[in-house]
Amino acid sequence: MNASLDRPVEANGLGKRFGAVTAIDRLSLHLERGEALGLLGPNGAGKSTALAMLMGLRAPDTGEVRLFGHRPASAAARAMMGVTPQAAGFPEQLTPREVLAYASARRAERVPFDDVVAAFGLAPLIDRRMAGFSGGEVRRVALALAFLGRPGLVFLDEPTAGLDAEAQQAFRAIARDYVVEGGALVLTSHHWDEIEAVCDRITMIDKGRKVMDGTLADIRARMQARRISFALPEGQRPPDWLQAARHGDHWHIESDDSDACLRRMVEEGIGFSGLTIEPLALQDIIARIRPEERP
Amino acid sequence: MTARQLVAELRLVLRVLLRQPGFWVPTVLFPAMLYAFFGAGLAGTGPAAGYAMASFAIYAVLGVGFYQFGVTVAQDRADPFIRWQRLLPGSAVAPWVARVAAGIGFSAVAMALVLLLGKVLGGVVLSDAGAWLRLVAIALMAALPATLMGTALGSLASERAAAPLANLVFLPLAYLGGLWMPPQLLPETVAAISVWTPTRAMGELAWAALDGRSLPERYLAVLAVWTAIAALITWLAQTRQSKVDFG
Numbered sequence: 001m002n003a004s005l006d007r008p009v010e011a012n013g014l015g016k017r018f019g020a021v022t023a024i025d026r027l028s029l030h031l032e033r034g035e036a037l038g039l040l041g042p043n044g045a046g047k048s049t050a051l052a053m054l055m056g057l058r059a060p061d062t063g064e065v066r067l068f069g070h071r072p073a074s075a076a077a078r079a080m081m082g083v084t085p086q087a088a089g090f091p092e093q094l095t096p097r098e099v100l101a102y103a104s105a106r107r108a109e110r111v112p113f114d115d116v117v118a119a120f121g122l123a124p125l126i127d128r129r130m131a132g133f134s135g136g137e138v139r140r141v142a143l144a145l146a147f148l149g150r151p152g153l154v155f156l157d158e159p160t161a162g163l164d165a166e167a168q169q170a171f172r173a174i175a176r177d178y179v180v181e182g183g184a185l186v187l188t189s190h191h192w193d194e195i196e197a198v199c200d201r202i203t204m205i206d207k208g209r210k211v212m213d214g215t216l217a218d219i220r221a222r223m224q225a226r227r228i229s230f231a232l233p234e235g236q237r238p239p240d241w242l243q244a245a246r247h248g249d250h251w252h253i254e255s256d257d258s259d260a261c262l263r264r265m266v267e268e269g270i271g272f273s274g275l276t277i278e279p280l281a282l283q284d285i286i287a288r289i290r291p292e293e294r295p
Numbered sequence: 296m297t298a299r300q301l302v303a304e305l306r307l308v309l310r311v312l313l314r315q316p317g318f319w320v321p322t323v324l325f326p327a328m329l330y331a332f333f334g335a336g337l338a339g340t341g342p343a344a345g346y347a348m349a350s351f352a353i354y355a356v357l358g359v360g361f362y363q364f365g366v367t368v369a370q371d372r373a374d375p376f377i378r379w380q381r382l383l384p385g386s387a388v389a390p391w392v393a394r395v396a397a398g399i400g401f402s403a404v405a406m407a408l409v410l411l412l413g414k415v416l417g418g419v420v421l422s423d424a425g426a427w428l429r430l431v432a433i434a435l436m437a438a439l440p441a442t443l444m445g446t447a448l449g450s451l452a453s454e455r456a457a458a459p460l461a462n463l464v465f466l467p468l469a470y471l472g473g474l475w476m477p478p479q480l481l482p483e484t485v486a487a488i489s490v491w492t493p494t495r496a497m498g499e500l501a502w503a504a505l506d507g508r509s510l511p512e513r514y515l516a517v518l519a520v521w522t523a524i525a526a527l528i529t530w531l532a533q534t535r536q537s538k539v540d541f542g
Contacts, residue, residue, distance in 0.1 A: 055382060079384040089375030093314035098307070105303035106385040129314075145379075 006069055008033060008080075008153040008184035009054060013063030016049055016208075023049040024060070024208045033152070036175065036185040038199035040286075046208040047188050048157070054186065055083060055155050067153060079108060082151040084142035084159065092131035096122050096141045099130075103145050111149035119174050120144045121167070135162035143171060153184045160194060172197045192283040204286065212286065225280045226258035230272035238270065254280065296386035304393030312397060322363055323401060326355030327408035333475065335417035343477065345421055348413035349501040350474040352434045355405035357469065357494065360441030361448070362461045364398050368449025369457030372536065399438045406434050421505065429504035437497045440522040444493065447525040450532030468494045493521035 009031035016024040024046045031037050041047050052058040054065055056072025070077040090099060100113040117123055120140040130138065139162050146154050159175075160168045168191075175198045179185055189195050195202060196216065204212040212219075229250050238244040242265070244251040255261040258277055265272065312319055330351035337347070371377045380390055410427070413419040421427055445461070452460045469475055471485060472494025481489055489495045496514040503510050 057378065057382070073382075075384070075386075078382060081382070083379060083382045085379035086375040089379060091311045091376060093311045094307075098310060102303050102307050103383060105299055106383045108384065110299075 007031065007066070008068055009037075009065070009186065010067075010069075011054060011063065011065045014050070014053055014060045014065065015062035016046075016053060016058065016060055022208050024053070024205075026063070027205070027208070027210055028063075029054070029203060031153075031184050031186060033184055034179055034182045035201065036179045036187060036199045038195040038202040039186060039188045039205065040195065040202055041205035041211075045205045047205055049208075050205060051155060051157055051186070051188060055081070080152045082146040082148060082154040084146045084156060086157070090130050090138060090141065092133075093129060095127050095129055096144070097126045099141065100144065100148060103148050107149050113144070113148055116144035116147050119147070120170065136164055136167060139163055140167060143174075147174065147178060150178070150181075150183065152182075154178065154186070156185065156187045158188055158190065160189070160191060168194065192281060196282050216282070219282070219285060220279070225254055225256050225285065227278050227280055227284070228253040228255060228258055228261065229274075229276045229278070231274040233271055233273075236271065239268065250274065254284070296389045296392070300385045300389045301393060304389045305396060308390075308393045308397045309400075312401070319401060322359060323405045323408065326351055326358050326405050327412050329354070329475075330409050331412055331416060335412065337476070340418055344413070344417050344419045345426075345505055346477065346502055348409060348417055348419050349430055349434075349505050350498055351409045351413075352406045352430060353437055353494070353497045353501050354469055354474045355409050356402040356434050356438045357441045357465070357474075357497070359402040359405055360398055360438045361445040362465050363401070364394075364442050364445035365448040365452070365461040365465075366445075366457045367394075368446050369452050369454050373454055395439075395442055398442055399435065402438045402441075403435060406431070422507065426505055426507065429507070430501060433497075433501045433504040433510075437500070437518075440493065440497075440518055440525065443522055443525040443529065447528035447532070450529050450536065468492055471495065472498050474498055491517065493518055496521070 007030055009029060011027065011029040014024055014027040014029075015022075027046075027050060029037070029050075039047050039050065049058065053060045054067075054072065056065075056067075056074075056077065065072050067077040068080050070080075096117075100117070104111050104113055117126060120143055122140060122144055125133070125137055125141075130141070133141075139160070143156070143159055146156060146159075156175075160171055163171065172194065175185060175187075179198070179200070185198070187195070187198060199216060201215045202212070202219070203210055229247075229252050231250050232238060238251055242251075242253055242261070244253045246252075253261065262277070330348070334347045334351045335344070381387060410431070421430075448461055448464060449457055471481075471489050472478075472492045473481060473489055474494055478486060478489055478495065478498070496518040499514040500510050500518070
C-alpha cells in the first residue's frame with residue numbers, strides 16, 4: 001500500500017465556499033502517525049471549517065480528505081478517530097460513566113475507560129449527573145471521550161478552553177504520551193504555550209489560506225531572534241539604532257543577531273543593568289515571520 | 296447495526312427521557328386526561344363508548360409520535376451531542392431506531408392509560424378479548440406513520456417553530472379526523488374534508504378493528520399515501536439539511 005494512503009490525515013486542495021464567501025481555499029494538510037499538528041489562525045480564519053471537513057462533518061467543494069485511506073464520516077474512518085463533543089453538548093440528565101459506557105459500546109469492541117477516567121481526574125464526578133457541572137468539568141469529560149479506546153487519530157477543537165492550570169498541564173502530558181505512542185493529533189488552540197508543548201508541526205490559516213506551515217523545530221531554527229531585555233539608569237534613553245521599546249522599567253529589543261547587538265551595546269558603553277536574553281516565544285516568532293512571507 | 300449498540304442507544308434515550316418527568320408525565324397523561332374529560336363522558340355507554348375509547352387511543356399514539364417526535368427532530372438538528380454521535384464508530388441508523396422504539400414505547404403507555412380508563416371509568420365493554428388486542432395492534436401500527444409525519448414536520452420547521460407548528464397541525468387534524476367526536480357529528484363541510492385526513496384513516500382502521508370488520512381499503516390507501524408523502528418530505532428535507540450541515 002502506498003504510504004500516503006495509510007496516513008492518518010491526507011487532505012489535498014480543499015476548497016469550501018459559503019455563498020460568495022470563500023471559507024477555505026486550496027488547503028492541503030497531512031499528518032503522520034506519532035505526530036501532532038496545531039491548526040492556528042485568527043478567529044474567522046477558517047479553522048473550524050477546515051476541521052469540520054477533516055472530521056467529515058462538512059463536504060469540501062473541491063479536493064478530498066482521506067483518513068487512514070478512508071473517506072471521512074465513513075464507518076472505517078469513524079472507527080479510527082476520537083472527537084470531543086462541543087462544550088455544553090451533553091444531555092444534563094446523564095453521568096460521565098453513562099456517556100463513557102455509551103461511547104465504549106459504539107466501538108466494535110467494548111473498551112475499558114478506567115484509564116481516561118484517571119487521566120482526566122473524573123473519578124469524583126463519575127456518577128454525578130452533568131446538570132451541575134462547571135465548564136471545566138464538562139470539558140474534562142469531553143477530552144476523556146476523545147481519547148477513549150486510544151483511537152489512531154484524535155481531533156481536538158480548543159481542548160483546554162475553561163480548564164484550570166492543573167487540568168491543562170494534565171492534558172498536555174496525556175496528549176504528548178498519546179503522540180509518543182504513535183497516535184496522531186490535530187489540535188486547534190488559542191494557547192501558544194499549549195501548541196508549543198503538544199505539537200510537532202503547525203499550520204497557520206488566515207482568510208481560508210495556509211499562510212505558514214512547518215515543524216516547530218524548523219520555525220525556531222529559521223528564526224534565531226532573541227529578546228534582549230535590560231534596564232537603564234533613570235533619565236537615560238537607549239540609542240535609536242537599538243529600536244528598543246519600553247516595557248515598564250525595562251527596555252526590550254527583538255534582534256536576529258543578539259551577539260552583535262550586545263557587542264555594540266558594550267562598545268558604546270551603554271550602562272545597562274538587569275540584562276536577560278531569551279529566545280522569542282512562538283507567538284512572537286510567527287508575528288515576525290508572517291509579514292516577511294506576505295507577497 | 297449490532298444488538299450491543301442498539302441496547303446502548305436504547306438505554307441512552309430512555310435514561311435521558313425518563314429522567315425528565317416534566318417531559319414524560321404530561322406527555323403520557325395528557326391523552327388519558329382529555330379522554331376522561333371529554334371522551335368517556337360524552338360517549339355514554341353502549342357501542343359509542345368503545346369507539347370513543349378507540350379514538351382517544353389513536354389520539355394518544357399520535358400525540359407522542361407526531362407531536363413529540365416532530366418537536367425533538369427540529370431541536371436535535373442544532374444539538375451538538377447529536378452531531379458528536381454522528382462521528383462515533385458504529386451504525387448511524389441505530390440511534391434513530393432506538394428513538395423510534397422509545398417513541399412507540401411511550402405511545403404504548405399513553406394508549407394503555409386510555410384503555411385502562413375506558414375499562415374502569417368509561418365502562419367500555421368490548422365483544423371479546425380479541426377486540427382489545429386488535430385495537431392495540433392497530434394503534435401501535437399507527438405509531439409508525441404518526442412518527443414519520445412528525446419527522447417530516449420536524450425536518451421542515453425551525454427549532455422554535457416546531458412546537459407551535461406541531462400544535463397547529465396536530466390539533467386540527469385530531470378534530471378533523473373525528474378523534475374527539477364521532478365523525479357523524481361533524482358539520483357537513485368538515486366531514487367532507489375529514490375523509491381525506493390521516494387521522495380519520497387511523498380512526499376508521501381502529502374502529503373496524505374494534506368491530507372485527509376487515510380493514511377498510513379506502514382508508515388503508517389514504518394512510519399509505521400520507522405516509523409516503525411524509526417519507527418524501529422527510530427525505531427531501533434531510534437531503535437539503537445535509538447540504539447545509541455537510542455541504
